[in-house]
Amino acid sequence: MIKVGIIGATGYAGAEIVRLLQGHPEAEVVWYGSRSYIDEKYSSIYGNLFKLIDAKCMDDNMDKLSDEVDVIFTATPQGLCASLVNETILNKVKIIDLSADFRLKDVSVYEKWYKIEHKAPEFIKEAVYGLCEINRDKIKNARLIANPGCYTTCSILTAYPLIKEGLIEPDTLIVDALSGVSGAGRGAKVANLYCEVNESCKPYGVATHRHTPEIEEQLGYAAGKEMVINFTPHLVPMNRGILATEYATLVKKDGKLPNESDIRAAYEKYYKDEYFIRLLDEGVYPETRWVECSNYVDIGFKIDERTGRIIMMGAIDNLVKGAAGQAVQNMNIAFGLKESMGLEIVPCFP
Amino acid sequence: MIKVGIIGATGYAGAEIVRLLQGHPEAEVVWYGSRSYIDEKYSSIYGNLFKLIDAKCMDDNMDKLSDEVDVIFTATPQGLCASLVNETILNKVKIIDLSADFRLKDVSVYEKWYKIEHKAPEFIKEAVYGLCEINRDKIKNARLIANPGCYTTCSILTAYPLIKEGLIEPDTLIVDALSGVSGAGRGAKVANLYCEVNESCKPYGVATHRHTPEIEEQLGYAAGKEMVINFTPHLVPMNRGILATEYATLVKKDGKLPNESDIRAAYEKYYKDEYFIRLLDEGVYPETRWVECSNYVDIGFKIDERTGRIIMMGAIDNLVKGAAGQAVQNMNIAFGLKESMGLEIVPCFP
Amino acid sequence: MIKVGIIGATGYAGAEIVRLLQGHPEAEVVWYGSRSYIDEKYSSIYGNLFKLIDAKCMDDNMDKLSDEVDVIFTATPQGLCASLVNETILNKVKIIDLSADFRLKDVSVYEKWYKIEHKAPEFIKEAVYGLCEINRDKIKNARLIANPGCYTTCSILTAYPLIKEGLIEPDTLIVDALSGVSGAGRGAKVANLYCEVNESCKPYGVATHRHTPEIEEQLGYAAGKEMVINFTPHLVPMNRGILATEYATLVKKDGKLPNESDIRAAYEKYYKDEYFIRLLDEGVYPETRWVECSNYVDIGFKIDERTGRIIMMGAIDNLVKGAAGQAVQNMNIAFGLKESMGLEIVPCFP
Amino acid sequence: MIKVGIIGATGYAGAEIVRLLQGHPEAEVVWYGSRSYIDEKYSSIYGNLFKLIDAKCMDDNMDKLSDEVDVIFTATPQGLCASLVNETILNKVKIIDLSADFRLKDVSVYEKWYKIEHKAPEFIKEAVYGLCEINRDKIKNARLIANPGCYTTCSILTAYPLIKEGLIEPDTLIVDALSGVSGAGRGAKVANLYCEVNESCKPYGVATHRHTPEIEEQLGYAAGKEMVINFTPHLVPMNRGILATEYATLVKKDGKLPNESDIRAAYEKYYKDEYFIRLLDEGVYPETRWVECSNYVDIGFKIDERTGRIIMMGAIDNLVKGAAGQAVQNMNIAFGLKESMGLEIVPCFP
Incomplete structure (x- = not known):
């Protein structure tokens, strides 16, 4: 024990x-x-x-x-x-x-x-950056694990395979993200009172949020070069959940945009055996309710041929995969246990 | 299996x-x-x-x-x-x-x-009325189990020991209850649209709600006589949860009202070994958030010496102990399994 | 000006x-x-x-x-x-x-x-108790006006005519009330954080809430004698609104319960010319959404012949009729202005 | 009349x-x-x-x-x-x-x-496109006014001055928007039930939403050329409100990015006399709660020198400026009344 x-x-x-x-x-x-x-x-x-x-x-x-x-x-x-x-x-x-x-x-x-x-x-x-699906091997022997941020976990996992495979232009990446209020913590602040948050949504930390360099560093490793991105978090009135909607320009090959199956193949290459990552069917996009209370990462995408961009979307529960769940997943890896132990939780809806 | x-x-x-x-x-x-x-x-x-x-x-x-x-x-x-x-x-x-x-x-x-x-x-x-904590023995051999209603489960369990022990006057019982919206089901009705329910609360089925005779029948067995009560359900803007606040006149003994420990003893008598019932500490009252996604029933009470009444309060998750969880509990009993099997779920907060 | x-x-x-x-x-x-x-x-x-x-x-x-x-x-x-x-x-x-x-x-x-x-x-x-519909004449010349509490405004106006007319037994009155979160004020307290309040409801101040003696005093004047009541407030997840559900035993006359039109006549007697009080049609009950952002008080009732009780229900916006709106109404009266000046606001829905 | x-x-x-x-x-x-x-x-x-x-x-x-x-x-x-x-x-x-x-x-x-x-x-x-702040003159004599969509009103007004003044590259524009649920209408659909929407957010109509060509057409007039953009709407759990977060690459002049005052000057040029448009102070960003129930459009922006992009943000009440309020504003213009008549409503918070 x-x-x-x-x-x-x-x-x-x-x-x-x-x-x-x-x-x-x-x-x-x-x-x-x-x-x-x-x-x-x-x-x-x-x-x-x-x-x-x-x-x-x-x-x-x-x-x-x-x-x-x-x-x-x-x-x-x-x-x-x-x-x-x-x-x-x-x-x-x-x-x-x-x-x-x-x-x-x-x-x-x-x-x-x-x-x-x-x-x-x-x-x-x-210290090992504890994004389990990417750094699993290093985590095994780590003494000090830096558990990733909530926005970053969602943002990185959603874009990682496409950057790694060179399917999108790294510097065109824009991450627009929504978070439930538990991400702001339990401190007694006026800004997080029920009546201040309820029935409203707002951007914050625009171009200055501290998860930005974390996303840039990790995705930069995948890109093989330094990246700068735009990241805009928003607060929305719900307890849990992060939704990241990410935009990037697709890289043409022989003058042609990658298609649905090219993109899907890239995601499958990295995630097909991942217990906690669910690549959604074509035309289905993530919703935070489907991952609530669980350690899942739901990912979907849409190619827009009109603009040559792809829209990638990911959803997690910020307190689970975005914090405590991933921490337990890291513990499982670091102690040689089955990675999903204690985390095989069915999302609770409604 | x-x-x-x-x-x-x-x-x-x-x-x-x-x-x-x-x-x-x-x-x-x-x-x-x-x-x-x-x-x-x-x-x-x-x-x-x-x-x-x-x-x-x-x-x-x-x-x-x-x-x-x-x-x-x-x-x-x-x-x-x-x-x-x-x-x-x-x-x-x-x-x-x-x-x-x-x-x-x-x-x-x-x-x-x-x-x-x-x-x-x-x-x-x-048919056996499947209120597990009360009818456990009959459920064991039942072919047909009538799983109780959500309001009724909460209302009955909250008042049962005090009625059974003759501590309150049966006909003074008033049950005022609040329910989350999932209790209304998944039918496509205008009345249950987000914008119709959000930022509002309302009573409904006043003096006519169909859980009334169910509460009256079951508590009547405990009282040893027919009962009529007032039951008023209210819809509040949340997904899950039922909170019942119940009022009754205390029965005096030798001219004295029962005190905190008399009442507590009655609850303990019936519930002290019940896995799913949590009798809260003095001065602590149920809140639906503490039972969310779980099969627990939280119960608290307050004696009001000024009026001679007791206020009993109970909270459940309407979809779990108020429906599916109790149904699984009934299945466990009827098939000779450990009663809490599959139901030892920690409530999920926030 | x-x-x-x-x-x-x-x-x-x-x-x-x-x-x-x-x-x-x-x-x-x-x-x-x-x-x-x-x-x-x-x-x-x-x-x-x-x-x-x-x-x-x-x-x-x-x-x-x-x-x-x-x-x-x-x-x-x-x-x-x-x-x-x-x-x-x-x-x-x-x-x-x-x-x-x-x-x-x-x-x-x-x-x-x-x-x-x-x-x-x-x-x-x-000091004059500034419940405008009851104390209008005294308010006119007052130097110091005590603006009523939010729960009390709603609770008193909902029961007042029936107590005044002797239609209900004063000491059987039970007030069970729900409030939106703005009633708790804008102080930075953990208990009022979004995640603590959202998706939950709870009773509080059970048998000890400070609006109790205020209701008792004012309704006592109407009853012509001292009253003790039960009052239980609950916090529900919405910004604004108070809903009071009140129970009392009807007084029989010649062995018969008062009927719908007896009760309606009592309400009409006191409220028929009141701009801000809306006595709802038979079978219609108050919902806080219908008064939101306005100074209205919506009142409905239901006679339960089975138990001999009446259920009276009232709804207000706690920040308007329950606080600021009534304060402005008091100002209007005290300065000889039209009583509804600046307050003829259509409730905002959804 | x-x-x-x-x-x-x-x-x-x-x-x-x-x-x-x-x-x-x-x-x-x-x-x-x-x-x-x-x-x-x-x-x-x-x-x-x-x-x-x-x-x-x-x-x-x-x-x-x-x-x-x-x-x-x-x-x-x-x-x-x-x-x-x-x-x-x-x-x-x-x-x-x-x-x-x-x-x-x-x-x-x-x-x-x-x-x-x-x-x-x-x-x-x-037919005249009834975006009042842009098409005021044409609206005056129109018989048939096409009242703009909710997302489009917010999206266009937020970006219009910068496109008109050539400060941003039209084809880099990405509009990421959030909407309250009233935008989905009052039809009885499962997807809009309280429990389906509450405690979740989701993108929808990705790259296919019908407000896209409307934004493209109107902003294209400002740009002086055809535009294609990305527009992604999201549903968030609140009754009212639209928040648009828009990204575009700034146009350099003499190798230098426009600065805060360049951008502010462009907004002022078009909006400084507009009753309903509020250009927020530096470092302040729109929140839907501040415009609720009103006809205001709140606009803020942030220059990100690291990426060379600007983030423009706008907020409206989707039912007011995004629908009924703008319709009344159009009526006022078309009938020669004061444009803000009946619309000088203070936003209601909380």
Whole structure:
């Protein structure tokens, strides 16, 4: 039985790890770290777990925690994991960090977009970017896994095969994305109050959102060159879900656009054996409701011959494949378990 | 492996049975009956099941179906199950009927409240009312199980111990209940369009809702006498969930009102070993979010010494404990399986 | 032109006064008091007013303010108005207080339910309870108007004629009410975050909600005796709206229950000339969507002969008739204007 | 007093015309045409108008209607207006058609995208495209006004000045748009049921949506050449609102990208005196909540120097500026009234 500690267990992502591990046969949470709720019963904060979890919240002492568990999930604000991690700890446990601290390989890019100093740049090189479907082999032996962002997971997986196969022009990529409100976290902010969000939608972080360089770096590896893209996130009134609609100019071969089966073949090449990726039938496009509460990534596309562009669309549950689910998937890989263990959840609709 | 057939598999309750049985180790659906969608792929209607279910929808021929399965769930409009059932079929399979056809013992009450003629009154006596926590023993050997209504499950379980123990005056009981929109089904009606329901709430079926006699009959058994109650359902803008707020006058003993521990003892007496019932701590009241997607029933209460009344509150997920989940629970009991099999689902929040 | 000052102009109720007075021909806001946002442009907080209001937020100095305006609306937390008001100010301006400070005539009841000391008990006697349809005459000459609570406005108006006419037993009254989330205000609290409220409903303040004594006091005047009632508010996921469902035992005359036309006659007697009260047709019940953004009160009822009870139902927009709209209505009455001025708004649907 | 007839008065757009004209001092509805509800009271369908409108629904006989009114609004499915209109009628009344029948100048484009035969191509040339801010002069004398689509109004107005001034490359324009559910109309379709739409978002009509050629035609006039664009609409769970996020490559001048003030100057040039257009401050982007229930168009933009693109964003209320409000604005222009008459509505928030 893998012993799990969570730092940030009372945020939405942390709570989703808790929910998922309740159904995991080989892992159990033994440390519910939450600085704000120390000594309070976990189930008094998350009533869905009443009668299921009796434990109380603990502090976020990573040194002590690393003696008691096999893996630590840090579901905390940017900067915290980097300020806590050290060689001694990494020799004892694996760390799966849900923050952005170890996602970007270039520390100056991190500091520019996040506007904070990086406290542990010495671990950046070692850290593995935990996008499971792309980096599976590296994850197996990683001590420090940088769990990808929610928007980035969806955005990258939706475009990856077409970039890798040279079917689209990398620099024409535009990612327009919608997110449910849980992505904003559980902090008490006026902007996230029910009445401020309900019955409205809005763009935010336009041309400045911090998931931009993460998408650019990872897709740049696939393209074999540096990329710059436009990424515009929008907040929409729903609890969960991310939908990415991505536009790119198709690369002609012999003067002809790739067709439906060319594109489908590229997706199949990379994803046909992937448990969590569902390539939708022709004419069917992703909807967030079909992946809710699950670790699935639904992908569809449409070629527009009039403009020579392709529209790629992907949907995930931001708290599952976009955060906690992928974190558990990373744990499964890193501990040699069946990758889908505890994650074979049927999406819940309606 | 129990072979399951569903008639009405594309309604919300039917689809929830499908979702739940995907995770059930001892049962599998082999017949997705849906008159409206014959020969269409089930997953083209419920995209959450894409890649998980490959089957097509079938007709609702119960004779034929009864040769192929061990149990039939009828998740159909009132009257259909009664029009299809017969002795031959019941000798081959068990039927768990999610409609109201066999819930009321008095056929004239059925015909008065439902305004349709009962087509199979000869089976009413045999049918077992499938409120698992109350009727477990009778369910074990039943051929025909009348799965309770959503409002009724919640209303009855919330008040049952206090009526049974004589702690409240039966005829003072008032049930005021709220329901999410999935309770109205998947029929294409203007009244259930998004814009008609969103940003509003309304009472309906005031003093005429058909779950009224069902609550009265079952609680009447507990009271040991006929009861009449007020029941007012309201529609609120959310997908799932029922919340019942119930009022009754407390019975004084020796001139004194029962206190918190008297009431708690009564609930404990009946529910302390019930897996799916969670009696909340003092001062904590049910919220539908804490039971969403699960089979739990959350119950809380408050004594008001000023008025001498008690306010009892219960919450369920109308599609799970209020329909499909209880139906699967009934199947588990009737087939001698562990009662919670396939239903040990952690509520999904947010 | 009446000059208006608002203290608490950036809360939801304050902002609604601003919205309503934008369309009022005889009043204009000249002071947008908001301690938290001093010197910020009002329209940077409420973007709906961009290009319509250029003013900046000011402090809440009531002494200074009372020299510059004719009327002050205090849309502030309990206790603030009482701590600011004095004879000098009341000699210069009228005050319409949207908090509870002057609603209850018995200061000990106030202090018991609100758990704060009353800072200006000397003005309680003078203050007029501003439920316009009931207290119109007293409001005309009032200096200090206690604007009623949202739940109370709806609850009282729905039951008032039947209590006044002796058609129902006062002590059997149970008020079960639903509210949209704007009633909880614009404070940054976890409990009011989108994801905490959406897709759920819950009771709160069970048997302890502070609108209880306000309803009891006012309906007690109608009954001619002290009353105790049960009042249970619920939070439902919508921005605006209150729906009250009220139960009471009908008083028999000569052994017979009052009938539909007896009840209708009672409502007509008090409300037939009321601009803002709409008594619905038989069999039609209130829905909050039909009053949204307006000052209307919709009322319907149903006699249940089986139980001898009546179910009375009322709906209002909590921010309009439940707060800002009634405050403007009070201003209109107190300044001798047409009572509906600026309030003849068609409800906005969907 | 202008006498108004509405054909399709019980759809959402028709009902919104009714709501708006209730507050219009110079126009009154005298004919509530609704084939589905003939002889039913209008307020029994739209309860918000109870006590305000006593009229019953009438048929859609345009010949008869044209004798009784000065202007007819057709808020009907595609094809109906074209099948009813004729010279005799147009000699008696003005027609403002909210369907697409007369929006496109090329009948073959209409027939290709709408897949129906055009029944009155002889009036296409005469019809004026009623985008008020662009075509004001032509609207003044028009007999037949083609009221623009909801997405198109928002999409065109957001990009128009930059295309007109040559600041962006026309063929790089990508319009990604979000819409509330009222845009789908009031038809009883499963796809628009509450539970199907709530807690989800989805793209639809990808590369095939019928507002595409309308945007292309109108922006093509501004560009001075034919344009092809990508347009992707998405359905999001809210009642009202359209948000368009538009991407285009900026045109360099002397090797330099236009800057914030260049762009702002272009918007100001066309919109600075427009009552209904609000150009937001730098760094502020449109949100649908700020325009709800009103006729405003909020516009913001962001230059991305990294990619050389601009992101333009616009928000409207789809039922007001996107349908009924613009129709009333067109009526005001066509009848020589003040253009904003009856439309000076403060957006309602929350």
